Each structure stands twice: as C-alpha cells, then as structure tokens.
Amino acid sequence: MAKPPVLTPQSEDFPRWYQDILNKAELADNGPVRGTMVIRPYGYAIWEQMQAQVDARIKAAGASNAYFPLFIPESYLKREAEHVEGFSPELAVVTHAGGKQLEEPVVVRPTSETVIGESMGKWIQSWRDLPLLLNQWANVVRWELRPRVFLRTSEFLWQEGHTAHATEADAAAYARQILHEVYEDFMVNVLALPVVVGCKTPSERFAGATNTMTCEAMMGDGKALQMGTSHELGQNFARAFNINYLDDTGTQQLAWTTSWGVSTRMVGGLIMGHGDDAGLRLPPRLAPVQAVVIAVRDDEAVIARCRELAAELEASGVRTRLDVDTSTSMGRRVTDWELKGVPVRVELGPRDLAAGEVTVTRRDDGSRVAAPLDGVVPVVAEALDRIQADMLERARQTRVARTVPVATVDEAIEAAATGWATLPWDRVGAEGETALGAHAMTVRCLIRADGAVPDSVDEPDLTAVVGRSY
RNA sequence: CGGGGAGUAGCGCAGCUUGGUUAGCGCGCCUGCUUUGGGAGCAGGAGGCCGGGAGUUCGAAUCUCCCCUCCCCGACCA
Numbered sequence: 001m002a003k004p005p006v007l008t009p010q011s012e013d014f015p016r017w018y019q020d021i022l023n024k025a026e027l028a029d030n031g032p033v034r035g036t037m038v039i040r041p042y043g044y045a046i047w048e049q050m051q052a053q054v055d056a057r058i059k060a061a062g063a064s065n066a067y068f069p070l071f072i073p074e075s076y077l078k079r080e081a082e083h084v085e086g087f088s089p090e091l092a093v094v095t096h097a098g099g100k101q102l103e104e105p106v107v108v109r110p111t112s113e114t115v116i117g118e119s120m121g122k123w124i125q126s127w128r129d130l131p132l133l134l135n136q137w138a139n140v141v142r143w144e145l146r147p148r149v150f151l152r153t154s155e156f157l158w159q160e161g162h163t164a165h166a167t168e169a170d171a172a173a174y175a176r177q178i179l180h181e182v183y184e185d186f187m188v189n190v191l192a193l194p195v196v197v198g199c200k201t202p203s204e205r206f207a208g209a210t211n212t213m214t215c216e217a218m219m220g221d222g223k224a225l226q227m228g229t230s231h232e233l234g235q236n237f238a239r240a241f242n243i244n245y246l247d248d249t250g251t252q253q254l255a256w257t258t259s260w261g262v263s264t265r266m267v268g269g270l271i272m273g274h275g276d277d278a279g280l281r282l283p284p285r286l287a288p289v290q291a292v293v294i295a296v297r298d299d300e301a302v303i304a305r306c307r308e309l310a311a312e313l314e315a316s317g318v319r320t321r322l323d324v325d326t327s328t329s330m331g332r333r334v335t336d337w338e339l340k341g342v343p344v345r346v347e348l349g350p351r352d353l354a355a356g357e358v359t360v361t362r363r364d365d366g367s368r369v370a371a372p373l374d375g376v377v378p379v380v381a382e383a384l385d386r387i388q389a390d391m392l393e394r395a396r397q398t399r400v401a402r403t404v405p406v407a408t409v410d411e412a413i414e415a416a417a418t419g420w421a422t423l424p425w426d427r428v429g430a431e432g433e434t435a436l437g438a439h440a441m442t443v444r445c446l447i448r449a450d451g452a453v454p455d456s457v458d459e460p461d462l463t464a465v466v467g468r469s470y
Numbered sequence: 471c472g473g474g475g476a477g478u479a480g481c482g483c484a485g486c487u488u489g490g491u492u493a494g495c496g497c498g499c500c501u502g503c504u505u506u507g508g509g510a511g512c513a514g515g516a517g518g519c520c521g522g523g524a525g526u527u528c529g530a531a532u533c534u535c536c537c538c539u540c541c542c543c544g545a546c547c548a
Contacts, residue, residue, distance in 0.1 A: 006509070013542095015541080015542075016541085016542095019541085023481075030539090030540075032539090034538085034539065034540085086546095086547090087547095089546070089547095090546075090547075111548090140548085142546095142547065142548080144546085144547075145471060145545085145546070145547095146471095146544095146545095146546085146547095151548090152546095152547065152548085156548070158548065160548095206548095225548095226547085226548065227548085228548075229548065261548060262548075263548045264548085265548050266548090296506080296507055297506060297507080298505095298506070326506070327506090328506085328510095329505080329506050329508090329509075329510050330506055330507060330508065330510095331506085331507090331508040331509050331510080332506095332508085332509050332510080333506095333508090333509095334507095334508050334509085335508070335509045336509085338508090347507080349506095349507055350507090351507070352507090359507085437545090440543090440544070440545095
C-alpha cells in the first residue's frame, strides 16, 4: 500500500516542493503583507546558527559590530547617482509620520552605504583611523515584485559590512579576505555548499560598486543562487560622503570603501541545495539539532536509557533532542525528524536494549549502524563528521556533473537549461549577455581558468559561468 | 509591473456551468479505547461572515463590477 509522498517530489514540481518543505518542516509562513515572511522557530534557529558562525568569522577578520538607523534621509540616497538609480524602484518611502506629512521623506534602508558613509566621514580624520571595519546585523527593505520566501522577500535579515581603507589595494584585499575567509569558508565548510566564487560582470554589479564579487551555489534543480557578495566601492561613496583623511605626509586623501553581505536568502539556499524528497537535509555543523534520541516504544526502561543517552550526547557537545513522545507512532516521528533534516537519529527500542545496542541512522543517505549502548558518543561523532564531508562531496559531484564546458553562447543556452555552462568570457560580450537574457539566463560570475577570482573583469582569458538563477 | 491560474475549516480540495432546506470530503486537531521497530485503527467531537467590498435578486459560495492575496511564466534583486 503505497502512501502518498510527504512532499511533492522535486522531479514533479520543484517550486511546489520548496513550498511544501517550508510548511511541513515548520520553517516559515507568508506574512500578511505581500512579500513579507514569518520565520518560525525552527527556521529562525537555522538562521541563528548562520548568524553565530558568520559573526565569529567577521570578528576574526577584524570588523566590529555597530548599529545604524532604519530610516535614512531620502537626500542621502541621491548623493551617489548610480546607487539611487539602482535602488529607487524598490524603495519603501515614509512620507507621513507623527500625524503629519514629513518635510523630507525618509526611506526605509535598502542597504546602509549612505548612512554609514555619513558617519565614516565624521569619524575618520587621519590615516591612523584607517582601516575602519564595521558590520551590522539588521533588517532591510527592498520592495519585491515577485517574492519567494527566504529567496526574495520585501523585508529580509542580513549582515552588512562596511569598511574604509587608505588605499585601493587595501580595500581590494579586504573585500577578498571577507569573500574567502568569511563567506566561502562558511558556505563550504559549514553549509557544505561548494560555491563558485568569482566576479560579477559590469551589468550585474551592485549599484555604485566598481567591482562586485559573489559566491554562487547550485540548487537541486540546477539553478544558481547568489549566496553572498563582497563589493569594492572605489571612492564613489567616499566622494559622496566626504570620507577623507590626512595621510602621513599631511595631504588630504579620499578613502576607499567596501561593503559585503549575506542574508536570510542563505536559508533558502540551504534548503534547495541539500533537500530531498523526504525533506530538509542539514549539514551537522549548521543543524540546530544534530542528533535526536528516539524512544521506539513506550517502555520505562527504554525511556530511561534514552534520557541517559541524550544527556551523554549533549555533554559531549552534540546538540541533542530527546523524543519520548510515544503516543505518536514511530513511523510518524521518524518522518517528522526527516522533514526537519536532523542529521543523525539514535533509535532505541526493547530489542536494542536487550541486545545492548542502539541504532544510529544517517539522514543524508539513510544508512544505519548498530552501536554499543555504552559507546554511542564516538559513533555519533563519527557519523556527524562523515555526513558533513559526504554532503559537501555529493554536492560538489552534482555541480561538476551538471556544469558543461561549451564554446559558444548558443551552446551555453542549451546546456544551461538543466544546469550551468562555462565558456570563454570573450565569446560572450554585451550582445551575448542580451542573448542569454532572452532565455532567462545570466553570467553568474567570471573566474580564471584555474577557478580563482580575477583581479578585474578586464583580465584576459576569463571563463564565464552561465546559468538560470533565483 | 505584463501574461496565465487560483482563493470555500489549520492544510489539500469538491460544490459554482443551470442561484433555492442545515455548505460537504480527505488530512490535521480534541476526547476515549486499542496501538507503537518507517506517515496506526475504531468511535465520538470541535472547528466556516465560502478572500474583502459594492451590486443584481424574494433569495448569492454560485451571477456582475472593483479591490486584496497566493502560485506559475517573463522584466529587477541579497
């Protein structure tokens, strides 16, 4: 008797599968205003893990957290021409407050280059004040015409770093340091998503940037997702906000700035990068719950032993949950924990207890092993390590298998229907980008032949990575 | 914002074409009993201004108009 699937199968309807998983894994709901989302406790626990682990890396890179206002004078946005042009279509503007029309409208921040630039201009006097390395965790608003929970919402949560440097080279180096040591490292080693890191083409650049670099991940349907960006802003914002300093020869100089961010979009990337038809699959280093100890039967001895096992695991540093809800059937509980993507299940029933064993099951591949009851901790620890490594390797293989090297734009259009294509950037050009656009495809990023991030998009012999994207 | 589809119980849907007793079904939820090694079974029960507003009519879930929201496909983005 085949039961109906828990989720719409990915192969049948991927967007529907995504919707199903948001509901059934209790990750998020739509908010009452179009384009907004309610992040439910389990979804927020995932975000908190991301925050904590990204924040630690940001601090290790020398930046300090601060907080800048939600409301920005409209005039600030207008000081940088490209910036305001890029953002004006998606601004939410407050025209009335305190029961009156405001003399100058304020915008709800779509990003904070401008307010932070204003403060930097005040704070920086001397070359001794540089570099100034700031970060803030905040919500931002970009009014979206076609919202999708976690991927594109009108309000989202993120981290935005803003730095000022004495030289272009220093700014460029720091933007790259964040890209690699914070973002790429977190995505690869924690999220187990083997991102491709490169430069955006001029047409895909952040509004006001001189160079935009990106981490691109491949989703389960072969589409690309921009998971994080790091920008070199040149002296554009320094000029607009008078961020200047006296150098060691006593000459006034304009600073060089950067900005960089990752958002709740990463939650969507995590779902679509690893999820399968049974639900979420969370990499152990990120999972809010790494192991769940399940009492298979309503049996006093079993439950007592489960409590001990959970306590042992927790004490060993494994984020553990105890499931002794024996009024719900075993099958149902297993299904629910699978939906939530908990990496390891430790299942104990009367049979296991009698045999002095416990069953340890991996979420990622469904494999199970019997572990001695008095030696569960090392077995679980080993399983968590292997899952982390295997998930990354599996995702890498999938990405490689679905990335096709081609020689022409036409071939790229064909190849990127189901995955990514790579081709020489000099075969694309502006006309090529337009042709790709007609097929809902874009150059996701430019990389060197060896996969490294180029110093500039003007380098010769760059490779373009082409795909459809979210 | 353009094209297409859809809003009826927490979720998924039927009813609408051809207006007419008390608006149904599956899942979920509550209570009880029996169960529990991969989405349990039986019995009883709670839960609806039929997306919102205006209209047509003796009478509207059903017909008309406006608005809102969601999903899919395009143009914009973390």
